[in-house]
Amino acid sequence: MRTYTTDYLVIGGGLAGSTLGFLLRQAGANVIVTELLDARAKSKLCGGIIASLATKTFETVYGTNELLTLQPLQCQDWTTSCFESSYTIHTQYPIVQRKDLDDYCLKRYLDSDGILLDRVKTTAVNTAEHTAVCLDLRTKEHLTITYNTLVAADGATSLTRRMLTGRKARFVLTLEGTVPNIGNYIEFNVMPQFNGYCWYIPRREDAQIGCIYQYNYSQGRRERLRNYCNRLGLDVPRLRSAPVPSGDDILLSAxxxxxxxGDAAGLADAFGGGGIHYALVSAQLLANSLLGSTPYTQAMEPHLQELKKIASTVDQRYLAICIKAALTRSDSQQN
Ligand SMILES: Cc1cc2nc3c(=O)[nH]c(=O)nc-3n(C[C@H](O)[C@H](O)[C@H](O)COP(=O)(O)OP(=O)(O)OC[C@H]3O[C@@H](n4cnc5c(N)ncnc54)[C@H](O)[C@@H]3O)c2cc1C
Known part of the structure; x- marks a missing residue:
């Protein structure tokens, strides 16, 4: 059995894990990041919409605004449609190709001589002995990693969370697929009665189409997305399913x-996605805390308050969108 010893063992080499790894390496710490998938080939499902807070955090963490060079387009027009009506809002939110963003963060970690063990699955954690047992999926060999600090960054279905707490986090399933680019605008097709929406987000050559619905209404997702494709005159693409944390089941430390x-902590806004910002900021605040600054749980408090506020205003936001759509429709009818 191969053995490793490290100060920090980070499980999950996504956005949150590689960002934390990078920050700890900057301070000269010993870090091992393990990743279940082939880290260079994996491509996460994601709308790639970058909230302005995420841009700021990215600049603080990486000391550059290179995020902006990753963006394929700056969508100025967002259309929100509700029932038969729709309206357009103007916004500056950039969109990135998610794989570019993940590749960038991973490269910064690797360039800082971070150790990455990919295609490695953690199968058991012994917190009393500070040891994790992993399986190398390429060689089928078992490895043991002894650590001082363990960080779970293994996404919305976090196996680490299940191993440490005995239960998985709450998440909502989304569906997403690739379609031809039929227009350089973002559309959200809101269905308030199902507490969810479908989206169309253009990329470089193609576009992403998807839908997210809250728990109680997740059953009919496929059919609603099919209807949405029909409405846009698109064939239904091959669909993949992906989890997003529900945002109301947050755990910062076990x-x-x-x-x-990141998602392993449950830090996402299931209504609007918004997980890129939380993945970056939680990595940054945990790194600061581990390196001797404000304790992580204390530093995260304003962000938890923000998420709570989002969760409690979701219904009102749907309502506001519907009202605005209806008003826009009557405005345009009058003109
Ligand atoms: C369809 C969809 C659209 C979205 N759109 C947006 C958007 O437009 N804007 C936005 O801000 N957010 C969006 N999000 C949310 C955002 O993608 C996530 O919040 C963000 O990726 C969280 O980053 P993370 O590093 O915590 O998790 P992830 O990016 O999921 O990384 C977790 C990593 O852990 C690895 N892993 C899993 N299990 C193990 C294991 N047992 N051992 C080792 N490694 C493991 C995974 O392979 C993965 O690489 C969207 C999410 C989805 C699903």
Whole structure:
């Protein structure tokens, strides 16, 4: 059995994990990041919409605004449609090709001599002995990693969270597929009665289409997305399913020396996605805390308040969108 010893073991080499790894390496710490998939080939499903807070955090963490060079387009027109009506809002939110963003963060970690063990699955954690047992999926060999601090960054279905707490986090399933680019605008097709929406987001050559619905209404997702495709005159693409944390089941630490960041902590806004910002900011605040600054749970408090506020205003936001759509329709009818 191969053995490793490290100060920080980070499980999950996505946005949150590689960002934390990068920040810890900047301070000269020993870090091992393990990743279940082939880290260079994996491509996460994601709308790629970058909230302005995420841009700021990215600049603080990476000391550059290179994020802006990753964006394929700056969509100025967002259309929100509700029932039969729709309206357009103007916004500056950039969109990135998600794989470009993940590749960038991973490269910065690797360039800082971070150790990455990919195609490696953690199968057991012994928190008393500070040891994780992993399986190398390429060689089928078992490895043991002894750590001082364990960080779970393994996404919305976090296996680490299940191993440490005995239960998985709450998440909502989304569906997403690739369609031809039929227009350089973003559309959200809101269905308030199902507490969810479909989206169309253009890319470089193609576009993403998808839908997200809250728990109770997740059953009919496929059919609603099919209807949405029909409405846009598009064939239904091959669809993939992906989890987003529900945003109301947050866990920052399970016990001493174990921490959760990004989706593994449950840090996402299931209504609007918004997880890129939370993945970056939780990695940044945990790194600061581990390196001696404000304790992580304390530093995260304003962000948890923000998420709570989002969760409690979701219904009102749907309502506001519907009212605005209806008003826009009557405005345009009058003109
Ligand atoms: C369809 C969809 C659209 C979205 N659109 C947006 C958007 O437009 N804007 C936005 O801000 N957010 C969006 N999000 C949310 C955003 O993608 C996530 O919040 C963000 O990726 C979280 O980053 P993370 O590093 O915590 O998790 P992830 O990016 O999921 O990374 C977790 C990593 O852990 C690895 N892993 C999993 N299990 C193990 C294991 N047992 N051992 C080792 N490694 C493991 C995974 O392979 C993965 O690489 C969207 C999400 C989805 C699903």
């Amino acid at each position: 016990q001493e020396n174990t921490w959760f960041i």
